[in-house]
Amino acid sequence: MYVKTDPAEPLDVELTGRNSEVITIFDAVALRAANAIQYTVALDLSKYKSMDLIIISTLDVAASIGMKVDDSWVMVKDTTYKKWDIISTYGSTVPIDAGGTFLLSTIDLIGAPVFQQLTVPNVKIGIAVPTTASSGSITVKLVGVLN
């Protein structure tokens, strides 16, 4: 193995990663009453080929997060590993434990039939608490991988 010893020698740089953008879709929302729910505005996800959600919750109760397309919840299949798996039928939401940081990965938007027919911004993401929360907030950032 070759080891550089001269600090002046330029480092080899190998670019990795993906061309992506980060949007804060919920900015420290202090959910309060039982069954309180907040939605984003309609989002245009057509420019992304996949996306992840970073969720930071300091709420003192469990919360949930879901996605609606044309006002129908799209399925979240794998709740054990908190991985989104979208199908075009009515589904459920992902549970978010009280406190902590979670990564929901990876939504393959191209491979999901429900997204192939999207022509207008009609995707909403919602967060909710089933019971009254008395402290903390929830922040959700969307990391979209551009087409």
Added chain:
Amino acid sequence: MEQIQTAIEWALQQSITLNEGTVGAESFAVTKNTHRFLVDKVREYFNIKGIPYNTFSYEDLVPYLGGIASVEAKPIITPAIEVELENLLLAEMGV
């Protein structure tokens, strides 16, 4: 609403410790730019004072932040210290 303004002012004097009780414990001052910390502390103030509130977010606090002076970290080296350092350096060089 005056209570929100007071809550924000109180929150901006607080700090938050992450990983409390562990070797990785770290304290952060609450500032206008630490959205999550600010909201959590404003909520804490409402709870302490028994002020009723509904769901709110950082966006709801933004209109109240304009009148509050920024609490950005002050530079460690002030102009006075800078002059002193320069004098010390010159003395060391025998100038």
